[in-house]
Amino acid sequence: MALPEMTITIRDHLFYPAEVIVPAGKKVKLIFINQDDTPEEIDSFELNREKVIFGNAQANVFIGPLEEGQYTFFGEYHPASAVGKVIAVSPETFDNAH
Template identity: 30%
Template sequence: MRSTLLSVLTGLLLASGAAGADDMPTFRLLMKDGHFFPETLEVPANTRFRLEVKNEGPGATEFESLELKKELVLAPGVTRNLVFFPMKPGSYKFFDDFHPATGQGRIVAR
């Protein structure tokens, strides 16, 4: 009886975690030729979200934010995801270390 209850509870926890990941809002960021598209991403404040970052350029790129403590290097043609914990309302800068003159952007949490 005890092991059956434990199995049921474990199954419910796993199912609720999977459902929570699928319900997470996803925002897309394209990197190409040293630029971010869009340069400004608006996201809901106080909400966990996923950022899908795609490099369509011919060389390596990097998504980096010192404020948000996130860093992701992408080879050409690669798409990767970053998960962000809920942010307070505000503006958070990010940049491409490989293209510092043009690779500047921000996430605005409202």
């Protein structure tokens, strides 16, 4: 079975979407696409992840399995603007939303 995938675009030092909903209890692949010319470092203490994404490049970040809840991440180079959230919901809620 393929991993759930969520795409997050970095543009003007912001994340689009700023919130992604993922199924709790499953590993998830986050695909970050940086459309800015400058690099961004994705950082999350709650997810225990850190990844530099160069300008005009993309990178994958694998998370989970997560318990239900909210997990923040941010761009270390632009922490005032590049802020996002992963929301882990029950698989049933996730399936009904997608």
